[in-house]
Amino acid sequence: MKRRFFLTTVLTALAVTACNHDTEKVVANWPDGSPQIVYVMRGKEGKAVKIAERRYYENGELQCEKFYTAQGTAPDGEWSFYHDNGRLFARGKFDATHPQGGVWHFYTREGASYLDAVDSVRVVELGEVENPATVYFYHDSTMTIRQFYSTGMLRCQGSMVNGQREGLWQFYFSNGQLQTEATFTGGKENGTYTVYRENGVPYYRGQYRLGTRVGAWELYDEQANLISTQQYDR
DSSP states (O other): HHHHHHHHHHHHHEEEEEEEEEEEEEEEEOSSSEEEEEEEEETTTOEEEEEEEEOOOOTOEOOOOOOOOOOOSSSSSEEEOTTTSSOEEEEEEOOOOOOEEEEEEBBOSOBBBBBOOOOOOEEEEEOSSSSSEEEEEEEEEEEEEEEEESSSOOOEEEEEETEEEEEEEEETTTOOOOEEEEEEEEEEEEEEEEOOOTTSSSEEEEETTTTTEEEEEEEOOOTTOOOEEEEEEE
16 A cells, blocks of 8 residues: 555656656747747646746847746746846846836946936836836936837936926937937927937937027038038027
8 A cells, every 4th residue: 555655656746747847949040040039838748838038149148038927928037138248237026016027127238237326216118028128217306217129228318307308318229329319408309409320420410499499400421521501590
């Protein structure tokens, strides 16, 4: 009787282990054959669910590592995202009470923390690879908004006061090059407004006065040569 009970217990344990067996599945590759997306699957073939996912940059560096519930239906555990130079970009913890993740930490490509001199932070939007795409950083009465590409590079940043854009706002190309730079007062453009080409040279530049173009606006070619000027009068 004891021997039969022992064998039954062992067989049950082996069955459970087999059911919970985790396997890795490469679902996408880069042109050179290196893995781009890898799923970690749990369960028997045909009924397995995704419990984790890793994505890699084309240079082989890890882009992100994400975990899901045992049912494979909801984010779970600690998620990490990286810049393509290997440095940590963002890390947060997901559970049933934090569908956007909680206790987030953010870092620049150079390794500096975005959370210096910040009272609190809130992720309000997830992006194309479930990365933190729009993040609110709070300090006193000022809320700084930062939006990010899936690589962790800044898409834009600026401050809001009483629900309106205030001060300097900057928008970036995906390669990190500045795209647009503008100053706001009470939600309206006010001051120098500059748009750049992707090679870094100015495209056009001018002045706003409380939302209205004023003065001379200048247009440049790709070598930063002035090619035309248009005058705006109030």
